[in-house]
Amino acid sequence: MLRAKNKTGLVFFPAFDWAISPTHPEREERLLYTQDQVFEEGLLDIEGIFEYKPDLVTVKDVQRVHFCIPDPWAVMTESHFISAGGAKTIGMAVMDGKVDRGFALVRPPGHHANRVVHGARGFCNVNIEAIMIEYLRRAYGVDRVAIVDTDCHHGDGTQDIYWHDPDTLFISIHQDGRTLYPGSGFLNENGGPNAVGSTINIPLPPHTSDEGFLYTIKEMVLPILQDFKPQLIINSAGQDNHYSDPITNMNFSARGYAQLTDLLQADIAVLEGGYSIEGALPYVNTGIILAMAGLDYNHLVEPDYDEERYRQTSETTRYIEQTGVRVLKNWQQRRRLAEEMRVQPQCSHRSRRIFYDTDNIYEVQSETIRVCEECAGALRIETSSDKRGNALAVHIPRKACHTCKEQGYQWYESAKLDLFERIHLQDRPEDKYLVRQRNSA
């Protein structure tokens, strides 16, 4: 009888009655064949694999991470509360020691959702990994967390949320942003002035195959993880690097994904994208589950897989090796890079335009971070969009120093309601969320 080497928790929530729109890739059918494969393999019967029913996240869980404009009800559906809840359920099962590792096989995904949310971008409304992580930090006192995003698209939302957080290492491995949505995630995106180096982007060229992905994990990701010493490793397990994915250009295989999972040894994996619903997802998800549980996956080969056809060119191999050199150099020199960035005065600013492709919303943001030696720094974001109006969002980080706390409250209290429809404050040390708005002033 099959027995898992690692006790492995699973939340399977295919949301068979939810779609962005009837023909959208993020639709009811997406995990149907995955369900068939998972059921037919009998994976849920294997001793040591435990299936859990997802909890719902609360509005408080969401507001620990996001500023929803104007409020969470406007940007979330029931399904988002469940998919984030599925990640949270797995996180709790791991932290409670019920299982060694866990996989939240849920939809809809979340890694394109930024800290400020006006709607859906890249099929994502709220960031389900971040909601889970911040809950685990609050409930279990977890501090250092690493997120390894293996979706084919740059995890720009997760990057945005952890841009200023030195305690969260975010590594995104993705198809080069010059060739794919969302067009970001380059080597020089390293994190804000208080967290230089804790964001790492590894853009890979189109047609990278198993060899290139596994090289990236072994030669770049694992050494950096070893240096960072996280208490928890999270894998944003997108499956669209698969050679059969209809909206990307990579050549990764199901067994490659299983090997990656084996190497990475993440505590928690959360499903992200992946839209080859028949050719890839049933096999990749099975591979990830088998690898997490420590079971043999060598028999797992897609029916149409042809190793020769999907082998990467030597040029691609060389390009990836060169990328590796630069990634590691950036990591090793992160302290010097930080000093260079901090020659600026007290605060650092950036302005951005953000397009929500799924909901067709244009957002304009102006962000100010207090440069701080002691904490992640108080953060002030002015945001407005064509559909949801404007707001001021103030974030006081989890381990804020006294000065940053005061700075945050000063921003929140002194802001004028004739300029902003709502003024939001995320007070993480107190785990509070405050809102000032015009009609209730």
Next chain:
Amino acid sequence: MIIGLDVGGTHTDAVLIGHEGIEKEVKVPTDETQLFQTVTAGLEEVTAGVDPKMIRRVVLSTTLAANLIVQRKLPPVGMIVAGGPGIDPELFCINDCYYAVKGAMDHRGRELAAIDEDQIRQIAEELQKSGVRYAGVATKFSVHNPEHENQIADILAPYFERVFIGHQLSGNLNFPRRITTTYLNAAVYPVHKEFFEAVKQSLLQKGLDVPIRILKPDGGNMSFDSSVDHPAMTILSGPSASVMGALAYAPKSGVTLVLDIGGTTTDMAILIDGVPLLAPQGIEIGPYKTLIRALRTQSMGVGGDSVVRLVDGGLTVGPERQGRALAFGGPVVTPTDAFCVLGLMAGGDRNRAVEGLTPIAEALNLSLEKAALAIFDQACAQIMAGAREMIDRINSKPVYTVHELWEGSAIKPRHIMVLGGPAPQFAERLATHFDGSVSVVPHWQVANALGCALARTTSEVTLFADTAQQVAVASGEHLTREISNRFTLDDARELALQLLREKAVRRGANPDYLDLEVIEAYQFNMIRGFHTIGKNIRIRAQVKPGLIQGYDPVSGKLQREDL
């Protein structure tokens, strides 16, 4: 009149029910090593002095198949399996003659690799030479496309006495369970067939030429002929007999907990609005997980004869039994001794019970009566804790749609029904441990045999339709039909219900009183590129487990001309 006979671990109960209600009820001791004698003794006693012509049906629930499996007295079976991408099928190896052969299907039932006829023929010859007479075939995704299983079975047929085919035994997805289910059916087949043929013969000798029906673990019965095709469907029918015995008297709405409290164990089940809850996948017995449909029951080691102990100043009951109670000559203190001390029990040697309880009372610094009550309460508390655990597990069952997760309400029993030997004693005390109502099932001592007699014939059907491939498959019904690309969810429902009706009648159901229901109906638009290429439809339909038409629970009479 109908005979219901249920073989239990210690006793075999039998009833004869007719127009006047229960005409006869008997109990004979069970001898697990002499099951045939046990059954015939029970039948002998219950029919004694009854005109054979008045008896129209015999329904049996035995431990035959379960004993064979638990005691590993199974004959060799040739198992031929074909996998495909995923877990290596060698890892599902279940017995000595297990062969993973060429051939593969994908998750939509499209052939990935053909079978190799020569390979299979070679294996068949080998098995035949070594004297293997029964075979099983299970291939991955055969419920989406049974072609490979059928091809393999056709090749095997001439070499074996009987070949069992996975997709005909269950329409559900789960390859390892399909392998197990196929294997167990093939393995219990010869003994099952021989046993019931012998029972039939012995009935004939008594002048009883009546149909024999066999109870299934899902609380329904099937005809003997039908059971020969699904012999493993007779495994663990005992708990379902008890549940069906309680069903007639159960509240028609709300959640009811059924407790069958015996000497060794308490078996629990749940009724929702008067219908028993089914197990999510199938029976698990010994090391085997199957696709054999069953009521959701749970057994715990607390009963009238369970061992009572003092552990660290606290009482524990069970989980094991070491024989009868002290009061009845047994070796250790049991809840039955507590009843004896409390005067709740006729018979038994009260002095012996008092003697056993005295040291416990002294250690707890209680009077004898209070100590007896404490034992009683401990047994009740453990039973209720077991029930809560079962209900928590039911409530934490995963669901796969937003609607079910958002709307799904947790179940909470409002009523408890108790049956089994010490039922009246327990019912009264359980009421103080539960905030709903508690009742004793009428005929609590033979309710299991009554349930056996009154259970209706059940069956289920699973149908997959794929309008892109223009095919509908109900593998259990030997149906693979070409459909139009305009085939709808309603068409699928109709087809499934028609197949179910036919199947139920074939199994022996009364066509005039079929209680059919669709339990699952999903429809998915299949989009490739930006176009809808078809619909993927899944339907499951069943005959609701329940009692036969014509039984009146108030009068206890069976009002049917034909029975």
